[in-house]
Each structure stands twice: as structure tokens, then as C-alpha cells.
Amino acid sequence: MRDQVREKIAGEICLSEEPGRTIRKWREQFVISQQDLSRHLGVSPSVISDYEAGRRRSPGIATVRKIVDAFLEIDEKTGANVLKQYSLAGKTDSIISIKEFSAEILAPKLVESIEGDNLTPAIPLNEHIHGYTVIDSVRAITTLSSFDYLKIYGWSSQRALVFTGVRFGRSPMIAIRAHPLKPAMVVYQKPEHVDELAIRLAELEGIPLIRTSLAIGDLVDRLQALG
Amino acid sequence: MRDQVREKIAGEICLSEEPGRTIRKWREQFVISQQDLSRHLGVSPSVISDYEAGRRRSPGIATVRKIVDAFLEIDEKTGANVLKQYSLAGKTDSIISIKEFSAEILAPKLVESIEGDNLTPAIPLNEHIHGYTVIDSVRAITTLSSFDYLKIYGWSSQRALVFTGVRFGRSPMIAIRAHPLKPAMVVYQKPEHVDELAIRLAELEGIPLIRTSLAIGDLVDRLQALG
DNA sequence: CCAAGCCTCCGGCAATAGCCGTAGAAGGCC
DNA sequence: GGCCTTCTACGGCTATTGCCGGAGGCTTGG
Numbered sequence: 024m025r026d027q028v029r030e031k032i033a034g035e036i037c038l039s040e041e042p043g044r045t046i047r048k049w050r051e052q053f054v055i056s057q058q059d060l061s062r063h064l065g066v067s068p069s070v071i072s073d074y075e076a077g078r079r080r081s082p083g084i085a086t087v088r089k090i091v092d093a094f095l096e097i098d099e100k101t102g103a104n105v106l107k108q109y110s111l112a113g114k115t116d117s118i119i120s121i122k123e124f125s126a127e128i129l130a131p132k133l134v135e136s137i138e139g140d141n142l143t144p145a146i147p148l149n150e151h152i153h154g155y156t157v158i159d160s161v162r163a164i165t166t167l168s169s170f171d172y173l174k175i176y177g178w179s180s181q182r183a184l185v186f187t188g189v190r191f192g193r194s195p196m197i198a199i200r201a202h203p204l205k206p207a208m209v210v211y212q213k214p215e216h217v218d219e220l221a222i223r224l225a226e227l228e229g230i231p232l233i234r235t236s237l238a239i240g241d242l243v244d245r246l247q248a249l250g
Numbered sequence: 251m252r253d254q255v256r257e258k259i260a261g262e263i264c265l266s267e268e269p270g271r272t273i274r275k276w277r278e279q280f281v282i283s284q285q286d287l288s289r290h291l292g293v294s295p296s297v298i299s300d301y302e303a304g305r306r307r308s309p310g311i312a313t314v315r316k317i318v319d320a321f322l323e324i325d326e327k328t329g330a331n332v333l334k335q336y337s338l339a340g341k342t343d344s345i346i347s348i349k350e351f352s353a354e355i356l357a358p359k360l361v362e363s364i365e366g367d368n369l370t371p372a373i374p375l376n377e378h379i380h381g382y383t384v385i386d387s388v389r390a391i392t393t394l395s396s397f398d399y400l401k402i403y404g405w406s407s408q409r410a411l412v413f414t415g416v417r418f419g420r421s422p423m424i425a426i427r428a429h430p431l432k433p434a435m436v437v438y439q440k441p442e443h444v445d446e447l448a449i450r451l452a453e454l455e456g457i458p459l460i461r462t463s464l465a466i467g468d469l470v471d472r473l474q475a476l477g
Numbered sequence: 478c479c480a481a482g483c484c485t486c487c488g489g490c491a492a493t494a495g496c497c498g499t500a501g502a503a504g505g506c507c
Numbered sequence: 508g509g510c511c512t513t514c515t516a517c518g519g520c521t522a523t524t525g526c527c528g529g530a531g532g533c534t535t536g537g
């Protein structure tokens with residue numbers, strides 16, 4: 024996610040006929056003052072002002088790189104608020120609970136804590152889970168578009184996606200397969216019956232598929248207790 | 251698609267600690283000689299050689315922009331083979347037929363030519379269709395990942411996606427909703443019964459959903475005959 | 478009014494980019 | 508061997524960048 028944003032910003036500035044304005048646009052998007060930016064880069068404030076004013080027609084890529092990295096670093100230093108907000112912008116109705124673990128959790132530990140039943144034993148449970156998202160899959164079908172998937176993934180795609188209200192489990196797997204980002208794990212909470220196709224799709228993607236019979240409240244509590 | 255590739259290449263070169271090597275990488279990916287590149291840019295061949303050798307630590311973005319645009323323009327001048335190949339890389343088993351129209355077709359014209367029945371009359375049929383892809387939706391479920399969607403979209407996402415082997419039509423719409431790229435139109439060929447949910451999803455995406463009762467062979471013939 | 482924060486404009490200057498042309502190397506073909 | 512194609516290394520030179528520092532402007536709060 025961070026690298027994608029990084030590359031996009033750099034690409035945009037580089038290709039812009041008015042790079043100065045593009046730099047300003049992004050600086051304002053990150054809610055960073057010229058003063059803070061110049062301080063972070065260790066240059067005089069007038070340097071930033073001149074760049075944004077377009078005094079330099081063709082800044083060198085080393086300069087662009089430093090500026091882009093400064094945006095991201097400053098944002099991260101202040102809690103990554105802009106990147107986070109971009110990712111979490113408005114919890115949608117279909118997100119029941121979402122959280123980043125303070126320390127990554129080993130996949131087997133997570134499965135154990137939710138009394139999970141592994142439906143894809145052929146796939147090694149060796150991922151490190153950074154967080155989870157509990158999704159009302161019935162509501163998700165009609166309300167989530169691909170843009171919303173970025174919210175679902177929150178700060179990291181190295182997470183467990185937990186689907187509630189699952190009947191056969193096909194739709195979530197189909198949507199996951201279609202999306203460029205892949206979770207570290209998929210959990211179905213009290214599914215009626217997990218279709219063989221859903222398991223096959225999980226195997227094709229190499230994503231562990233876990234089933235749990237915990238009630239939703241209990242499940243969320245346990246996930247949150249993981250840190 | 252073109253702009254995405256353009257931005258990605260520029261971003262990559264810009265962020266690279268060794269921009270020269272990145273430039274070379276992409277030049278070779280486009281199968282362009284330094285001579286052709288230098289000729290296209292109207293500079294001496296040794297200029298390109300020096301850039302790729304990393305003689306310039308921090309090329310200006312105007313230079314990077316010119317180089318990236320040269321890659322794309324040269325590729326397009328020779329039939330856009332690399333971009334096309336990237337998009338069409340290996341027709342997969344689930345793509346029954348794919349084609350770019352020589353001239354864009356108005357949506358109503360396409361619908362008429364396949365004797366289509368509009369399931370989403372509330373959505374205006376005002377798109378210009380650049381091409382079509384006929385997909386075996388049964389096979390697509392298990393064989394297509396998100397990367398393959400780029401193949402499905404071919405040269406342009408302004409196309410009609412035609413799904414055969416459709417029962418209720420949910421899965422194709424779910425996959426389309428999850429993917430960042432959206433087609434101009436979706437056609438279901440002889441579906442058993444189009445689920446109300448599928449129609450709802452199409453409406454939510456603002457994508458016209460068309461049903462046709464033509465046999466697959468007849469359908470492909472008619473689409474191909476559109477130009 | 479004053480101070481602080483934020484920003485703008487511009488002259489100055491060392492360092493580097495952008496590009497040329499030359500000399501040479503390597504590989505393939507006749 | 509000679510020729511052609513493709514590429515490399517490098518000196519030279521003009522134009523531009525990267526950055527400083529100074530002067531000044533505007534806004535807000537005490």
C-alpha cells in the first residue's frame with residue numbers, strides 16, 4: 024500500500040507538465056506545511072516555495088524522490104493519519120469490526136484463539152497476521168465496490184478477513200479472487216455449509232480458509248484480545 | 251491502461267536508486283534498441299547509452315517524461331505489440347473470443363445486433379464500445395485471478411463483457427464489482443435465470459446488463475461482424 | 478504595536494544535467 | 508579483412524538545477 028502510493032505520487036509529479044503544482048497538491052493532501060516539509064528535508068523554506076511556484080521546470084528525480092518520501096515519513100511520524108484515513112475512510116456498514124494488532128500474530132495462534140477449523144490443511148499456516156476485518160458478507164455484496172476493498176484491508180493486507188452471514192462461502196472467495204490485494208487468511212463465521220468450490224478457490228489463491236462456530240460477539244472479543 | 255503503465259514506469263524510474271538501470275529494463279521490455287530510442291528522441295545514441303550507464307545520477311523529470319513517452323510511442327507506432335501482449339498475454343481457456351473493434355460501436359447498436367434484452371433500462375445506453383470479450387463464466391470462476399482480468403479487458407475496458415454458461419448471473423457481477431476496472435456493458439448469453447441480485451449489482455455499478463438468447467456461435471459471429 | 482508562523486520572490490553561485498562528437502569495442506555477415 | 512550495427516566511455520561546453528540567504532508580505536493572537 025505504502026509503496027503503491029509512493030510510486031503513484033512520484034509518477035504523477037514526474038509526468039506533470041507543472042510539477043510544482045502537483046507537489047503542492049500532494050503536500051496539501053498530506054496536510055503538511057512548507058515549513059514542516061523544508062524542516063524535514065533540511066532545506067530553506069524558500070526552496071520548497073520555489074519548487075511549488077514552478078521556478079524549476081524540470082527538477083531532478085533525486086529531488087522528487089526526497090520530497091515524496093518526506094510526505095510519507097512526516098505522515099507516518101504523525102500517526103500516518105492521512106494514509107490511515109485514506110484506507111479507513113468512513114467505516115462502512117458492512118465492516119463490523121476492524122483492527123490493527125499492536126504486534127503481528129502468528130496464523131496458528133489466531134486460528135486457535137477463535138477455535139477455528141482449517142478447511143485448507145494443504146496450505147501452510149505460516150503467515151504473520153497484522154490485523155483483522157470482520158465483514159457482514161450479506162451487506163457487503165450490495166454495498167462494497169472495489170474502492171471499498173481498500174477500506175476492508177485497512178492498513179495492511181496481511182490480515183484475516185472474517186466473513187459473517189455466509190451461506191456457502193462462494194461470493195467472498197470470488198470477490199477476493201477478483202481483487203488485486205490478497206488477505207493472509209479468510210475466516211467464515213458460522214457458515215451454513217462451505218461449498219466445495221469455495222475451498223477450491225481458496226486453495227487456488229493459496230489463502231488459508233478457516234471456519235469458526237463462535238458467535239459473532241465472542242469472535243470479535245477474541246480477535247480484539249489478540250492485541 | 252496506457253496512462254497507468256505510463257505512470258507506473260515514470261514512478262519506477264523516478265524512485266529508483268539506479269534510474270539508468272530501470273530505464274534500460276523498460277527499454278528492453280519494450281524491445282527497443284538504443285538507436286531507435288535515440289532516433290525517436292532526436293538525440294545522439296551516446297546520450298541514451300550514458301543515461302542507462304548511470305552517468306547522470308539524477309536526471310530531470312522532463313527527460314524521464316520524454317523517455318517514457320518515447321517507449322510508449324514507439325511501441326504504438328509498431329502496433330502496440332508490447333502493450334497488447336501485456337494485455338492479451340496468453341489467451342486463457344475461459345476467453346472464448348476477444349476483439350477490438352476497428353471503430354467504436356454505440357451501445358444500442360451492439361445490443362440490437364445481438365438481439366439483446368436490456369435488464370437495466372434505468373441505465374442509459376450511451377457508452378461507446380471499443381471491443382468485446384466472450385467469457386466462459388463457469389471456467390472463469392476457477393481459473394481467473396485478478397491478474398487475468400487485465401487480459402479480459404484487452405486493450406480497453408470500454409468493452410462489452412459477454413458471459414456464457416450463466417445460471418443466475420451473480421458471480422460475474424460480484425467479480426466485476428470487486429475489480430477496479432469496469433466494463434462498459436455486461437451481456438449474459440442464454441442465462442438460466444437472471445437473479446434479481448445480479449440486476450441490482452449492475453445498477454449499483456451503473457453498468458448496463460443485457461441478456462441474449464443467441465447461441466454462442468451466432469453471438470460471436472455477430473459481434474465479430476460489428477467491425 | 479509586536480511577534481510568530483507561513484509563504485513569496487529573487488540574486489547569486491557551485492554543482493550537475495543535457496547533449497555533442499569522437500574513438501573504440503564487440504558481434505555478425507559477406 | 509572489411510563493413511555494418513549496436514553499444515560504451517569520455518572530454519567538452521552550455522544551460523539548468525539545488526540551495527542559500529535576504530527582503531518583504533500577510534494573517535493571527537497577545
